[in-house]
Amino acid sequence: MSLDIPLSVPNLSKDILENVEECIETGWVSTGGKFIIEFEEKTAQYVGVDETVGVQSGTAGLHVGYRLLGVEAGDEVIVPTVTFIATVNPIKYLGAHPVFIDCDDSLNMDLDKLEEFLENNCEMTEKGLRNKESGRIIKALCVVHVFGNPINMEKVMEIAKKYDLKVVEDAAESLGSFYTEGKYEGEHTGTIGDLGVFSFNANKILTTGGGGMIIANDNELLERARFLLAQAKTDPLYYKHDKIGYNYRLTNIAAAFGTEQIDRIENFIETKKENYNLYKQEIESIEGLELLDFNEGTRPNYWFYSVIVGEDKYGIDRDELLAKLNKIGIQTRPLWGLMNDQKPFKDCVAYKIEKARYYVNNLINIPCSTNLTKKQVLEVVEKLKEFKR
CATH class of the missing domain: 3.40.640.10 (Type I PLP-dependent aspartate aminotransferase-like (Major domain))
Known part of the structure; x- marks a missing residue:
């Protein structure tokens, strides 16, 4: 289903x-x-x-x-x-x-x-x-x-x-x-x-x-x-x-x-913050997954929630997890392809692109709509736990 x-x-x-x-x-x-x-x-x-x-x-x-x-x-x-x-x-x-x-x-x-x-x-x-x-x-x-x-x-x-x-x-x-x-x-x-x-x-x-x-x-x-x-x-x-x-x-x-x-908008942000904190609390218990923090000294709008998939500890790689989640109707997406890798920009100057390659290979964005319910957050977390090997 x-x-x-x-x-x-x-x-x-x-x-x-x-x-x-x-x-x-x-x-x-x-x-x-x-x-x-x-x-x-x-x-x-x-x-x-x-x-x-x-x-x-x-x-x-x-x-x-x-x-x-x-x-x-x-x-x-x-x-x-x-x-x-x-x-x-x-x-x-x-x-x-x-x-x-x-x-x-x-x-x-x-x-x-x-x-x-x-x-x-x-x-x-x-x-x-x-x-x-x-x-x-x-x-x-x-x-x-x-x-x-x-x-x-x-x-x-x-x-x-x-x-x-x-x-x-x-x-x-x-x-x-x-x-x-x-x-x-x-x-x-x-x-x-x-x-x-x-x-x-x-x-x-x-x-x-x-x-x-x-x-x-x-x-x-x-x-x-x-x-x-x-x-x-x-x-x-x-x-x-x-x-x-x-x-x-x-x-x-x-x-x-x-x-x-x-x-x-402030109601939207409050919902996003609550859902982010719930994800954070739940994902901390899943070895091999990490929900990225927002910067200190800021009040972010919590627009997207990014999870890093550590294959060694989680048991499957980012792409397999991405496919499994999308197959069951949990829409997730990877990070954008790096701009210096895009065909129109191949010949442009790119300075020491290193860390970005790690994130483009290991990051997924998980559901984060402003009308996302706590029940749905927990359903996403349940599947993240279920797919761990």
Whole structure:
């Protein structure tokens, strides 16, 4: 009998229907309407910034974000090798090149290796930081808060300042995560770098079906984003365009979902935290399995739960466990394939990719939806115990 426990699915309420009906009745279903403004304002208030700008997807937000920060054809952008490909593709859209850095044990970018790469492999020039291996100028650094786990932004910003790099926070997975200690105590992921991006894809902690949000403390930067998102139209009456723009605006009907969803985000996070702690308690008794921790000094959103499979003690390897769980209806997934191994990026610079290979071979993500019940958590744990040899 299939258990039918999905990995990460939306938690939708019929309360959304009232908003959707209003969109239909008024005809405001596209890229204008009151729900866009309301959702942007609610998101800004939640994460503690003045303004945000809604976009069609997190990928669209990153594309525009890299461009706003000056990334051009022939430049380089430093990125983690452990991320979803949406972090990296927009760099190529602009004709630029990613440079890949290994992960640490939090799955986030290894900042020690980043410093080592910048110190040993780069040099400052009149045009900016130059990669001695490729000869290209490095314009920006993009960090990802992998699975909602906040990276050490104090160190990120110190490194960026030293080497004059713009900082993009890919916070697609980390809406609701913030720092509880240090320089950025109380500040949310996505709000600290030069620009941040959230995603509202269906598997994220809240969803608008698709959609995303650009965040920046520089309101002029956000105004430039709005201009590019609306096809760079300088005269809306006579359709004059001075630059190449994009059709990347968030739709009103998507925002109609978001305004209801963001009101529930703290409840979503509380459920995720409770389920994570239950998994943690139960999995500790299973020799050969380890549930990864979140970083100290942070309040994560507990978006994904990652389990390391130690074949020697567990008795079967990660791939066999993955197959067994999926076969009985417990949806589990491995870590993304490393970015420097992807065919479009094979020729890009990759610096000492070592630890990431361990995690890509030994990690599974287990069910973590915000409507996951304690009964389902225990059913997953029961199967993890049953499959141990």
